[in-house]
Amino acid sequence: MSGLNCVVHSPLAHFKLDLELSVEPGITILLGPNGAGKSSFLRLLSGLTQPSSGLIKLGERTLFDSANGIDLPPEQRRIGMVFQDLALFPHLNVNGNIGFGMKVRGSGRVERQKRTAHLLDILNIAHLAERSVTSLSGGERQKVALARSLTTDPELLLLDEPTAALDPTARGEIRDWLRSVLVKLNIPTLLVTHEVEEVAYFRKRVAVIERGQIVQHGSFHQLLSEPTTEFIAQVVGVNYIPGEVTEVAGKQVFRSKGGLTFIAPFEQVKPGPACLTIYPWDVAVYRNLPEGSPRNHLHGRVKDVVLRGDRVRMTLVAEDKLVAELSVRGYQALGEPQPGARLWAVFKARESRIENFQE
Amino acid sequence: MKKPRLFNLFLAVNGLLLGLLIMLPILALLLASSPVEIMKLLVDPEVLTATWITLLSSFCALPLMFLLGLPSAYGLARCRGRLRRSLEVLLELPMVMPPVVAGLALLLAFGRRGLFGELFSNLGIRVTFTLGAVVLGIVFIVTPFFVRRCTVLFDGVDKKLEEAALILGATPWQAFLYVVLPVVKRGLFAELIMAVAQSVGLFGAIVMFAGNLPGRTQTLSLAIYSSFESDPQQAFALGTLLLLISLLLLAAVHMLAPRDRRL
Numbered sequence: 001m002s003g004l005n006c007v008v009h010s011p012l013a014h015f016k017l018d019l020e021l022s023v024e025p026g027i028t029i030l031l032g033p034n035g036a037g038k039s040s041f042l043r044l045l046s047g048l049t050q051p052s053s054g055l056i057k058l059g060e061r062t063l064f065d066s067a068n069g070i071d072l073p074p075e076q077r078r079i080g081m082v083f084q085d086l087a088l089f090p091h092l093n094v095n096g097n098i099g100f101g102m103k104v105r106g107s108g109r110v111e112r113q114k115r116t117a118h119l120l121d122i123l124n125i126a127h128l129a130e131r132s133v134t135s136l137s138g139g140e141r142q143k144v145a146l147a148r149s150l151t152t153d154p155e156l157l158l159l160d161e162p163t164a165a166l167d168p169t170a171r172g173e174i175r176d177w178l179r180s181v182l183v184k185l186n187i188p189t190l191l192v193t194h195e196v197e198e199v200a201y202f203r204k205r206v207a208v209i210e211r212g213q214i215v216q217h218g219s220f221h222q223l224l225s226e227p228t229t230e231f232i233a234q235v236v237g238v239n240y241i242p243g244e245v246t247e248v249a250g251k252q253v254f255r256s257k258g259g260l261t262f263i264a265p266f267e268q269v270k271p272g273p274a275c276l277t278i279y280p281w282d283v284a285v286y287r288n289l290p291e292g293s294p295r296n297h298l299h300g301r302v303k304d305v306v307l308r309g310d311r312v313r314m315t316l317v318a319e320d321k322l323v324a325e326l327s328v329r330g331y332q333a334l335g336e337p338q339p340g341a342r343l344w345a346v347f348k349a350r351e352s353r354i355e356n357f358q359e
Numbered sequence: 360m361k362k363p364r365l366f367n368l369f370l371a372v373n374g375l376l377l378g379l380l381i382m383l384p385i386l387a388l389l390l391a392s393s394p395v396e397i398m399k400l401l402v403d404p405e406v407l408t409a410t411w412i413t414l415l416s417s418f419c420a421l422p423l424m425f426l427l428g429l430p431s432a433y434g435l436a437r438c439r440g441r442l443r444r445s446l447e448v449l450l451e452l453p454m455v456m457p458p459v460v461a462g463l464a465l466l467l468a469f470g471r472r473g474l475f476g477e478l479f480s481n482l483g484i485r486v487t488f489t490l491g492a493v494v495l496g497i498v499f500i501v502t503p504f505f506v507r508r509c510t511v512l513f514d515g516v517d518k519k520l521e522e523a524a525l526i527l528g529a530t531p532w533q534a535f536l537y538v539v540l541p542v543v544k545r546g547l548f549a550e551l552i553m554a555v556a557q558s559v560g561l562f563g564a565i566v567m568f569a570g571n572l573p574g575r576t577q578t579l580s581l582a583i584y585s586s587f588e589s590d591p592q593q594a595f596a597l598g599t600l601l602l603l604i605s606l607l608l609l610a611a612v613h614m615l616a617p618r619d620r621r622l
Contacts, residue, residue: 046522074522074525075525075528075529075530080526081523083522085517087519087522087523089523089524089542092541100524103537104527104530148527149527
């Protein structure tokens with residue numbers, strides 16, 4: 001049996017952490033609002049702090065067992081962790097940072113250089129080897145931090161908000177990179193985030209944590225179809241349209257369960273059950289369908305209008321449901337449509353994402 | 360042009376006065392002796408011995424200060440709350456103690472008739488009126504300052520760096536040696552030189568505890584005091600010499616100290 005199995009209880013400042021969680025090989029996302037206890041949980045797992053009671057097992061090894069007085073120090077747990085602020089060693093260059101874990105475990109210089117070079121190669125960052133870590137961009141620093149955590153052959157990988165500190169452009173790039181690397185590695189990985197977007201991107205097993213407790217744990221699709229708390233309901237704000245990919249005259253199209261036809265980037269999709277997702281801010285809304293628009297569209301009735309800060313969220317219902325998010329100015333330009341109004345929701349094929357169901 | 364505000368003017372005048380207060384005596388000292396006189400001192404065997412004792416005792420005290428002070432500073436930096444405040448007060452005690460009183464206290468602890476005097480004399484060790492006493496006096500007075508400033512250095516090290524090292528498999532010893540120390544390296548060197556600069560000028564505690572014995576415990580500061588009674592002109596030259604040594608050390612501190620980018 002590989003992977004992490006844990007039950008921990010620990011008092012925090014404002015509430016108690018009571019968690020039971022298992023993490024199998026592959027990515028599990030731990031989603032929760034700020035201050036839900038996510039980082040505290042990672043610290044307990046890595047051994048930086050101790051739970052008041054509980055049991056933490058990684059594969060066959062017991063890392064912590066309050067009943068039997070077992071508490072392995074962090075350096076013996078074989079857990080890789082990437083801190084939110086990365087904590088790269090400022091006095092070492094990229095090679096030095098990555099080689100650190102091997103050096104303190106006593107491997108020789110030659111072996112260290114070989115493994116570091118190999119790892120840099122796998123992660124596609126060989127060109128950074130001699131750079132000072134203070135001169136790297138945010139995305140590059142993220143890559144180096146992950147590389148560093150991999151050198152000790154961790155049996156569990158903990159990533160604390162890996163894209164939170166990045167600017168939007170780098171964020172997309174790092175996400176793609178992370179996904180490809182993590183799929184290749186297949187180590188049990190717990191990716192912590194407070195961002196719904198991240199969950200929508202990775203679409204893996206998700207555990208949702210609120211006030212120190214796991215409130216929902218299951219596949220991304222379960223989370224979308226049966227949200228159990230208001231926080232999770234926000235996740236549903238990402239438009240999620242179940243349906244099927246079929247071939248019509250040699251070309252792939254997506255037919256929603258409601259019966260609408262959409263096109264999307266189909267590169268990695270096979271005919272069969274699938275779902276299409278589109279972010280609300282990528283959905284445009286019009287009174288009249290723009291001329292010659294080759295884009296996906298839905299003609300629906302406004303079900304509700306919610307003002308959120310300087311953004312307006314509008315739900316349009318027809319054969320399917322689409323949530324659009326627009327600026328207040330955009331909403332006013334539309335003439336401030338009220339529930340019941342009929343409008344066109346339009347989105348570009350390349351901004352949507354399509355994926356076969358994987359339960 | 361914008362009219363200067365009264366308050367800013369007040370600050371400027373104030374600063375100017377303080378600057379004068381610092382610079383005038385230094386200028387007076389430099390004017391009181393000539394380079395020729397200072398050069399003459401450098402071939403005087405008595406002065407050379409005093410200089411040698413000054414530097415020797417300071418540099419002997421340095422490793423003791425380092426070994427005793429550095430782990431203490433690191434430990435203190437990791438303490439929080441009431442414990443930390445109590446330990447800091449303990450550290451401030453020797454700092455506020457008048458140096459002469461510190462000398463007396465040292466004498467009463469380690470002197471021949473002091474608390475541990477009998478123990479030491481049974482072991483055949485005599486502390487008072489030896490170079491060892493000079494070193495002990497320096498360690499007693501300067502280490503608390505050194506610890507205090509190093510604590511600030513360690514406080515500035517991101518705790519996450521150490522935690523990252525632990526998770527990567529380092530023992531706490533390794534994390535300290537390979538991560539924390541290299542990160543504060545420059546600042547630490549600066550603090551060590553600062554400690555030497557401070558040691559070089561000690562007077563009160565040394566004169567009480569180690570005595571003023573030319574050739575054995577007489578440092579430059581003590582030599583200035585002695586010669587001031589017989590030959591003031593030589594005292595001025597000696598003072599200038601000591602000042603130059605201190606200035607050199609101060610320059611070294613500023614070359615090494617990590618600059619605060621916010622300023």
